[in-house]
Amino acid sequence: MDALEHVFYAEEVARADGLLQRLDARVKLLGLLALILPAAAARRFVVLEGLFAVAVVLAALSRVSFGLLLKRVWIAVLLFTGVIALPAPFVTPGRAVYQLPWLGWPITAQGLESAGYLVLRVETAATLCVLLVLTTRWNHVLKALRVLRVPAVLVTILGMTYRYVFLVLQTAHDMFESRRSRMVGELTGGERRRVAASSAGVLMSKTVDLSSEVYLAMQSRGFRGDVYILDESRIQRFDWIMLAGFTLISAAAFWWGR
Amino acid sequence: MHIPDGYLSPSTCAALYGGAAPFWYVALRKTRKLLFTRLVPLISVFAAFSFVIMMFNIPIPGGTTAHPLGVGIASIVLGPWVSMIALSAALFIQAVFFGDGGITTLGANCFNMAIVGSLVAYLAYRAMAGRSAITSSRRVVAASLSGYFAINAAALCAAVELGLQPHFFKSASGAPLYAPYSLGISIPAIMIGHMTFAGLAELVVSGGVVAYLQKANPSLLSFTGPGLPLGPAEGAVAASGSGWKAARPLWTAVALLLILTPLGLLAAGKAWGEWSVHDFSGAAARQEIARASRNVGPPSQAPSGLRRFSTVWTAPFPDYSPSFVRKPAFGYFLSAMFGTGIIILLSIFVSWLAAKARAEQAEQTREPRKRER
Numbered sequence: 303m304d305a306l307e308h309v310f311y312a313e314e315v316a317r318a319d320g321l322l323q324r325l326d327a328r329v330k331l332l333g334l335l336a337l338i339l340p341a342a343a344a345r346r347f348v349v350l351e352g353l354f355a356v357a358v359v360l361a362a363l364s365r366v367s368f369g370l371l372l373k374r375v376w377i378a379v380l381l382f383t384g385v386i387a388l389p390a391p392f393v394t395p396g397r398a399v400y401q402l403p404w405l406g407w408p409i410t411a412q413g414l415e416s417a418g419y420l421v422l423r424v425e426t427a428a429t430l431c432v433l434l435v436l437t438t439r440w441n442h443v444l445k446a447l448r449v450l451r452v453p454a455v456l457v458t459i460l461g462m463t464y465r466y467v468f469l470v471l472q473t474a475h476d477m478f479e480s481r482r483s484r485m486v487g488e489l490t491g492g493e494r495r496r497v498a499a500s501s502a503g504v505l506m507s508k509t510v511d512l513s514s515e516v517y518l519a520m521q522s523r524g525f526r527g528d529v530y531i532l533d534e535s536r537i538q539r540f541d542w543i544m545l546a547g548f549t550l551i552s553a554a555a556f557w558w559g560r
Numbered sequence: 561m562h563i564p565d566g567y568l569s570p571s572t573c574a575a576l577y578g579g580a581a582p583f584w585y586v587a588l589r590k591t592r593k594l595l596f597t598r599l600v601p602l603i604s605v606f607a608a609f610s611f612v613i614m615m616f617n618i619p620i621p622g623g624t625t626a627h628p629l630g631v632g633i634a635s636i637v638l639g640p641w642v643s644m645i646a647l648s649a650a651l652f653i654q655a656v657f658f659g660d661g662g663i664t665t666l667g668a669n670c671f672n673m674a675i676v677g678s679l680v681a682y683l684a685y686r687a688m689a690g691r692s693a694i695t696s697s698r699r700v701v702a703a704s705l706s707g708y709f710a711i712n713a714a715a716l717c718a719a720v721e722l723g724l725q726p727h728f729f730k731s732a733s734g735a736p737l738y739a740p741y742s743l744g745i746s747i748p749a750i751m752i753g754h755m756t757f758a759g760l761a762e763l764v765v766s767g768g769v770v771a772y773l774q775k776a777n778p779s780l781l782s783f784t785g786p787g788l789p790l791g792p793a794e795g796a797v798a799a800s801g802s803g804w805k806a807a808r809p810l811w812t813a814v815a816l817l818l819i820l821t822p823l824g825l826l827a828a829g830k831a832w833g834e835w836s837v838h839d840f841s842g843a844a845a846r847q848e849i850a851r852a853s854r855n856v857g858p859p860s861q862a863p864s865g866l867r868r869f870s871t872v873w874t875a876p877f878p879d880y881s882p883s884f885v886r887k888p889a890f891g892y893f894l895s896a897m898f899g900t901g902i903i904i905l906l907s908i909f910v911s912w913l914a915a916k917a918r919a920e921q922a923e924q925t926r927e928p929r930k931r932e933r
Contacts, residue, residue: 308658335663342664343570345731375659383564390740394726396733415735416726420566423738427565428659435657443656453588455600456649462604463611463649464657470608471615494619499768502613502630506637506769507777513605517598526597 632707
């Protein structure tokens, strides 16, 4: 049910009055992608730090709480990527700068640098990505995908998938809860595996039935297999200015980060 | 296995987006032709299912739990093309909305899990299930193993992509810019986890769901068993049920080999009796042979038979490590997987021959009965 909480919070932030919320979704998608790409390509710490600072400023101007960013992104990434990067200083060949007291393992400068690149890069990209998701309604993100020439049928599939994720999630949750509420005592490992596999099977059967029902509902409303998407939003002057700003920062980051 | 942003260089990401694009294109065209108007609701709802199934916790023997990917079961029920799009949609939502996997690396993640995973699962399932009845136990085994192979193939792709990064992308001082571990580390680190925990979760879900559907909803399994009767009640091929039982020791051996392979990396020195011609001339190698043979020294020259035959057969993977791989550990691992693949293919071929022979026998016994009528 964490997913649902996440969604409610995202919808709330997306409705708030902030800098990124006022932007057209297409401009926001292109602009933030334009920042993620140099973050992925940068070969200098200073550029990565600069992009991270830009992300933090954008978050502040868009009223995204730092507490949430800290918990959901910065600490989460540090825990996952930090653990992965931890052995890098010891195994990367290079100039030794320190030796562990008892074990005698050398820590190399190149290893430290490599771990730093990885953690900072992932933090920056993840923060920018979260900003896009938190400040944009999901259906607007999807419509914006049309700018990247994603076929309309795929955009529709993604939109419907998103809608049914919560229904299927709720169904699975209900199934497990009803099972648990009728159970006394603990199951053995084998029984638990069998329960999980049959639940997946039941869920799959329900999914197929659901898709037939959805199909019939769509057909009865005149669906003939063609997909149309309404593009009602207009790009304002403010959007153009922000797009120019994003492009400028992105080009500068690419240039400095070479 | 969801690679986040920042682990792969932009050029690798671009290459993998490029690698995934033709598959997406073909998959969309194929599925559109197949189920023109049903496409959108079926794929959407199924992508939602894949998304949810990735959140299932499967208890693994040993007390831990692992998440399945659902790629095995999706390919078996829907075929590889629909499964490819459904899983890609699920991965997109995971990446963009829940931050699990990156945006720049989405192409790579879709390539590994949705495309390679679906194709491997489908091909392995079709090859192993053969023409057995929809409700035969052979299909359960085939489904379990195809899920296991699919997730491991996807993990291997991810490990190779990550492991190649430090070879190609370094800063001026020589520090790796992206994923820092070379193939020799990334492959064992990722594969050991997937061959055990994640692989088992996928195995349990794929096999378990097929076993459940055989009882509850066999029609869902008919896509990958076209034209087959749905159960023994409708006159299924009875012989196919015995497939798993006959091959059980073989599969057990293969599984054991797969699991024990990394131990080969830890054992020092050469296996007793696996000496080459050169080992008889080097002083260090001679000492080692003597130590391993309870201090009985080897002859001063290599046995003439060994010398003669050593030129007859050159293995495709000499000394278990292909020349293009520098790290012996990686070579050992790759060779083991290659060898396992050959063993599995051989066993499939043998079981196919046996099934054919059985079918012919059944045909012959049926013929006279028809004439009697």
